[in-house]
Every structure is written in structure tokens, then in C-alpha cells.
Amino acid sequence: MRYLLFIAAGYCCGSILFAYFLPKILYDVDITEISDDKNPGTHNAFKYGSKVVGTEVLILELLKGFLPVFLGTQFLDVSNNVFAVVMAAPVLGHAYPLYRHGRGGKAIAVTFGVLMGLFPIITPLSLLVFFYLLFSCVIRISPDSCKSIVTFLCFGVSALLLIDIRAVAAGCVVITAIVLYRHYQKHMTESLEISLFRKRVV
Template identity: 35%
Template sequence: MNCTSFTEHKYMTSLSILIFCSAYLLGSISSAVLICRLFGLPDPRNTGSNNPGATNVLRIGGRFPAALVLIFDVLKGTLPVYLGYFLGLSPVSLGLVGLAACLGHIYPLYFNFKGGKGVATAIGAMLPLGWELSSLLLTCWLVMIFISGYSSLAAIVSVSLAPVITWFVKPDYTLPVTMLCLLIILRHKQNIIRLLNGQENKVWDKGRTKE
């Protein structure tokens, strides 16, 4: 490796680390908590399912606050990955950027490391990879919500199909997408148990629910 190549490699490594850290810090901004405070709603970490995500905010405060949470959570994944894509990071590095954003959402630095499931942020992280992948995932999620009414089931099915869809659309990104999806599925471990036991609540269920 010559001096120029070494310098370029060192630069890209430093740039990647900077974007990883930035993605985590951006992901750590809990839009559910902030928007609930803005609308005078109860803290989503202590109300309903105790999950600071769009589904719980929907139960607590209705469609508009939930839509704002969903949009912001998606952007937390999209913006850092798109930046990394624009700056020429490798597919694996982009996967790590998306992973960092999701880890920020799940374990937010600013909110005592008590975060959500990371589904919207993960889907947002996949948006820069192409409209084919994102539109198919969104369609799958909506169809599963309509058929079953379970937010968790829709999320699990959608992210489980994501690596397969990616293989056909952009095979170079199959590994990073798989890394991202495994994190989301592991985060839904308790939901999977409740689904198997018939104890999971549906999106439109009110009151104190588990998610």
C-alpha cells in the first residue's frame, strides 16, 4: 500500500467512525418522548405498552402525533445512511451506520438508554438503497397490518423479507441489511413469544398494552 492509498484509507476509516457516532447520537433523539411532551401527552415510556414508538403514541395521542413520530424515526435512519452513501462508504460500513442509528433509537443516550424497537429507523436506513426495496417493505408492512392488526407481526414479517428482497434488488447490500434485520427481530423476542401464545395486542387496542 503506497502513501496515497494509506492516507485515503485512514481518511475513510476516520470518516466512517465519525458517521457511526453521529448516527448513534441522532438515533438517540427519542421523537416519541419529545412529541408527547409537546402535545401534553403522557410519557410513552410509562404509558400504554411503555414503548416509545409510533404505535404506542397512536394509542396515547392519536394519528397526528403518531405520524410525526413515525416520520422523525424514519429520518433518523435515512439521513446518516444517505450521507454515508453520498460520501462513498462501503456497503458493510453503510450497514454499520444503519445499525448505529437503530442502536441509538433502542438505547438512547439522552433518555436513560430506554428506547423503542427500532423498526421505523431500520426501514429509514434502507430507504437510500432504492425505492424498490423501501416500497416493497412498506407494502408488506401495510398488508400485514391490514390482515392481522398486529404491529409487531407486520414488523417481523417485513424485516424478515428485507434480505431476500435486497438479494434480488441490490445484492451487494444483502449483508448489511441482514445485520439490521437480525437486530430488529431480536428486539421483538418478547413479541414473538406473545404472538405464539395468542397474547399480543393489536394496533387499535387501548389502555395498558404490551408491545
């Protein structure tokens, strides 16, 4: 029962799209309407809101992943396989919030929050930070969506190989699957919109 409570709480926390609500409340700006990728994420909060609101969104997005998982590590057994679902719940909530009919964000910031919540287990967070830095500063990949896909692929594989706690490794793999599938859906939606636009123009 405790695991179910943390899974439900994590999903509900994750489904609060701060990048959508804060710009709308403070600036009357709907970033899902005016942004190119329609993504209710931290990047668009910075781009279409302001540095202040972007920073606030970033902190809140990290917290909504951090708090459910960190509290879970205090009350649950992280080696229990169900803990993988506790880890994935905030990410799933952000990517597929019920009240927006599944139209959530790409779940990058909330993933960092989840991995921060595993402290003192730092290997998962270290891996994700390493691959983001690698593909941002050393082997530069663009656009950002492609960089995120490659980063999470490497993160998921390395988590399986390097993380000793199987439940935590499984949680990283499940998170990777959610993020990759969300990116795939976003790409397919954008491609369909471009195709329909071209047909209307022709």
C-alpha cells in the same frame, strides 16, 4: 475515520426518541408508562398523544434514519462492507439508546427512514413496503408485533437474494436482526410482567 463518524452520528440521531419526548413536552404524557407495551414508538405517539403530535413524531423518526444514511451515500462508498454498519447505526440507536439503559423502541419507522436514505437505491425500501402491505392487506396477520416479525423475516431473506450491492444487503440483514431481537425482548418483558401480575393476584 469517515465511516466511524457517520456510524456515531447515526447512532446518536437514532437514539433521540421523539415519540417519548414530544408527548411528554407537549402533553406531559409519558407513553412508556401509560401504554400497554411501554414502547416509545410512533404508534403510541398517535394513540396517546394526538394526530398532530403523532404526525410530527413520524416525520422526525423518518428523518433521523434518513439524514445520516443519505449523507453517508454522498460521502462514503456504499459498496464498502462497513456501510452496512452505517445503515444499522440509527436503528441500533433507536432500539438501544445509552441514556435510557437500552430501553428504546421497536425501530420500525426509523428503519423506513434508513431505507429512504439509500435513494436512488430503492429495492430495500420497496421490499419492506411490499411485505408490510402484503401482511396488512392480503394475508392479514395480527397482532401488529407478529406482523412486524414476519415482515422483517421476509425482508431480511429477500434482501439477501435480491439486492446486488452486498454491503446494502448486509445492512438490511443487520437491521432485521436488531428489529427481531428488540421484538423478542419486548415480548419476553411483557410475558414476565404478566406472569408476575398473575402471581401477585393469586
